[in-house]
Amino acid sequence: MTGAAPLAEMAGVSVRYRRAGRLSHGLIAIDLQLAANATVAVVGESGCGKSTLGRVLLHLQQPSEGAVRFRGEDLTLLKRAELRRRRRAMQMIFQDPFASLNARMTIGETLAEPLVVHGLARWRDARPRVAAMLERVGLEPGVAARYPHEFSGGQRQRIAIARAVIAEPELVVADEPLSALDMTVQGQIVSLLASLQETLSLTYLFISHDLPLVREFAGRVVVMIAGRIVEDGPPDAVFATPAHPYTKLLVSCVPVPDPAQERARQAAAGNTSTIAAAEAPDHAACPFRSRCPHAMPICATMPPFRHVAPDRQAACWLHESS
Numbered sequence: 001m002t003g004a005a006p007l008a009e010m011a012g013v014s015v016r017y018r019r020a021g022r023l024s025h026g027l028i029a030i031d032l033q034l035a036a037n038a039t040v041a042v043v044g045e046s047g048c049g050k051s052t053l054g055r056v057l058l059h060l061q062q063p064s065e066g067a068v069r070f071r072g073e074d075l076t077l078l079k080r081a082e083l084r085r086r087r088r089a090m091q092m093i094f095q096d097p098f099a100s101l102n103a104r105m106t107i108g109e110t111l112a113e114p115l116v117v118h119g120l121a122r123w124r125d126a127r128p129r130v131a132a133m134l135e136r137v138g139l140e141p142g143v144a145a146r147y148p149h150e151f152s153g154g155q156r157q158r159i160a161i162a163r164a165v166i167a168e169p170e171l172v173v174a175d176e177p178l179s180a181l182d183m184t185v186q187g188q189i190v191s192l193l194a195s196l197q198e199t200l201s202l203t204y205l206f207i208s209h210d211l212p213l214v215r216e217f218a219g220r221v222v223v224m225i226a227g228r229i230v231e232d233g234p235p236d237a238v239f240a241t242p243a244h245p246y247t248k249l250l251v252s253c254v255p256v257p258d259p260a261q262e263r264a265r266q267a268a269a270g271n272t273s274t275i276a277a278a279e280a281p282d283h284a285a286c287p288f289r290s291r292c293p294h295a296m297p298i299c300a301t302m303p304p305f306r307h308v309a310p311d312r313q314a315a316c317w318l319h320e321s322s
């Protein structure tokens with residue numbers, strides 16, 4: 001990213017856990033910058049660190065090392081009260097809208113709460129803003145008196161989105177916000193997220209495993225494997241001509257609607273079960289080494305993250321000689 005200062009930034013961020021006496025890595029040396037008003041998607045297989053990255057970016061989780069900056073301010077250095085004040089600007093939309101809404105609060109209370117917590121309204125004054133927000137996300141203002149269980153999955157996700165944006169945040173992390181919804185509802189929610197971005201000038205970090213959706217919705221995609229970012233660039237270019245062999249594998253695993261094309265894709269992809277066949281990673285090596293058809297002795301060392309085109313970067317030794 002070049003030009004203006006980023007809205008949000010992760011610099012040298014790592015997350016380590018100790019489980020049953022063994023050290024494991026959630027994130028390794030993550031450098032990521034998000035420009036204001038951008039939509040940056042994060043893709044990768046389950047357990048690659050996508051959700052951890054989203055939580056650390058919002059400082060819902062403390063990194064083991066590195067800086068997490070919002071508008072240039074390192075969130076990791078803030079005291080709890082200072083961090084609470086910054087929370088209004090940074091919100092999250094979760095995968096499961098049922099779990100993310102409080103079943104005992106009415107929709108009106110659910111939406112008013114962020115306004116009250118951040119000092120933007122008192123409970124009794126919040127009603128007009130709640131009604132306007134419900135209309136904004138395609139729901140009748142009258143639903144404010146009802147409870148989450150009275151709504152469909154798509155409606156609940158609209159409510160969860162309304163709750164995330166009612167206090168007018170700048171940065172929203174959406175963690176698989178569509179994966180619990182059926183296809184027709186997914187399209188409606190994508191349109192809603194896009195229109196909210198335009199009117200509220202939102203910046204999205206969009207965590208997804210749905211590559212066609214990412215291509216449609218995001219202006220930039222980062223590809224993660226085993227806690228590392230290994231490719232970064234515009235989705236059209238990254239998915240059309242992947243620079244990293246792992247991205248190529250991910251793209252080859254996307255089903256296509258035409259049966260003949262799908263058979264050809266499966267034949268070309270070979271044994272796609274390799275996507276779930278990762279060995280315990282060696283953190284000094286390329287994280288894809290055990291599965292990569294191009295692995296070389298040098299791949300025992302982690303390759304640098306380098307430009308492979310003016311707006312694209314990848315971490316793979318195949319690009320070091322070019």
Ligand code: SF4
Nearest residue numbers: 286289292299316317
């Ligand atoms: Fe494959 Fe080596 Fe590139 Fe890793 S660095 S993706 S193992 S060629």
